[in-house]
Amino acid sequence: MLSQEVPFPRKAGQSSNDSVGPVLPPAMENVRSYTADEVVQMLNRTPLFMTTLDETDGEGGENIELAALRALAYDGTRAEIAGNFREQGNEQARIKRWKDAKEFYDKALAALKAPQQDDPEPGEDAVELDEEEEAKKEKVIEEASYVNRALCNLELRNYRSCNLDCAATLRLNISNVKAWYRSASACLALDRIPEAEDACNRGLEVDSENDSLRSLSTKIKMRKQSLENLELRRQAREARQRLEEATLAAALKRRGIRCRTTDKAPDAGDAIVKLADPVDADSTLFVPVVLLYSAHLHSDFIKAFDETQKLNDHLEYIFPLPWDEASEYTVAGVECYMETIAGGLIKAGKKLPLSKILVSGKVEIVDGLVKVHVLPKSRVAEWIEEYKLKRGKT
Structure with a gap:
């Protein structure tokens, strides 16, 4: 059965043709003249219906109901x-709103530290407080607030704050198992294993059958073993690295190859001076080599130049160069030069093994690289003059 629409009671002077709405309860008749948005704003100033905090009465005054609450x-x-x-x-x-919960525990602890309100004037209904009993209640609430705030901080990953709250709890009650558990959990999260072990063990001394602490103890042992394994692997890597560095240094010294580093070393990625067997100084040496086509401002990079190889071995597969339209760069038509330790130039034989060039005592490996200038024979004299001028030599 459809319900009939009940019109608003007409106001004085209102005709029957005027628009009407549903009948409101007598207590709400005073909102008839407001819009829907205005009604929502009014409700939001009523504590029961608040969705946002509005501390005013809508007219710049104080929200009396909120102040009363x-x-x-x-x-x-x-x-x-x-x-x-x-x-x-x-x-x-209980609903895992940890930040909000923490704020309430903050207020609880602040209330316990606040001065006690003055006693009311004596009267028929006045009740005298038992100070000793009140002190016991306050201690129970303080302990619970600290240990519960520790849980909030643990869930929020505020591990240092969690430990501080656990310490405050244990000063009140050394046998609080939850405090030992939460402190151990926070220490474990920070990989502070000795502290985690200590807190867990002391909790188990209080309650040896506590399943949560026993499970946590297992986790701590597993993490401890994992960290010990990681440390052993780190030490092994560092020892291996030291051995490889010492072996490479011995190999270079044995060959008479000089090396130098500067404060402007280029980033060559994983291209480094290395041995075929990093722990065998007699194994083949590999050196990164940059071929500089200085007359044309181009270059090629050889990541691992075998010390037994010759420059020709690489020039044969590199030539012809894609940008060499005049075909000036051929194996037979180029000469190679290297800068000397003294700042001059030395001609590098294209048919000599790299080791022979490096052990001459005139050149060196700089910043882990060997640089070789490759020039067409027709341009050599001009380039050498330019090089000398740049170096201030004539």
């Missing part, structure tokens, strides 16, 4: 006020 939250003894905040924190923690 706030005052009510701080009405009572310190234990009552702190207990109320703790319970609200517990409710937020």
Whole structure:
């Protein structure tokens, strides 16, 4: 059965043709003249319906209802006020709203440190507080607030704050198993294994059958073993690296090859001076070599030039050069030069093994690279003159 539309009671002077809406309860008749948005704003200033915090009455004054509720939250003894905040924190923690829960525990602890309100004037209904009993209640609430805030900090990954809250808890009650568990968990998260072990073991001394602590103890042992294995592998890598560096240094010294580094070393990636067998100084040496076509401002990079190879061995597969339109670069038509230790130039034989050139005592490996200038024979004299001028030599 369809319900009939019930019109608004008409106001004085309102005709039957005027638009009407649904009948409102008498208590809400005063909102008839407001728009929907204005009604929503009014509701948002009522604590029960608030979706955002509005501390005004809509006209620049104080929101009396909100102020009353706030005052009510701080009405009572310190234990009552702190207990109320703790319970609200517990409710937020149960639904895993850790940040909100932490804020309530903050308020609970702050309430316990606040000065006690003055006693009311004596009267028929006045009740004298038992200070000893109140102190016991406050201690229970303080311990619970600290250890629960530790849980919030643990879940929020505020591990240092978690440990501080656990320490505060244990100063109140050395046998608080939750504090030992949460402190051990925070230390484990930070890979502070000795501290995690200590906290877990001390918790087990209190409750040796605690399943959570026993499980955590297993995790700590596993992580400890994992970290020890990682450390052993790191030490082995470092020892291997030291051995390889010492072997390479011995190989270069044995061959009479000089090396030098500067503060402007280029980034050659993984191209380095190395031995075929990194721990055998007599194995073949490989050197990164840059071929500089200085007359045309081009270059080629040979990542691993075998010390037994000759320059011709590489020029044969590199030539012809794609940009050499005049065909000036041929194996027979070029000469190679290297800069000497003294800053001059030396002609590098194309048919000599690289080791023979490097052990001459006149050249060196600079920043892990050997540079070879490759020039067409027709341009050599001109280029040498330019080189001397740049070097300030005539």
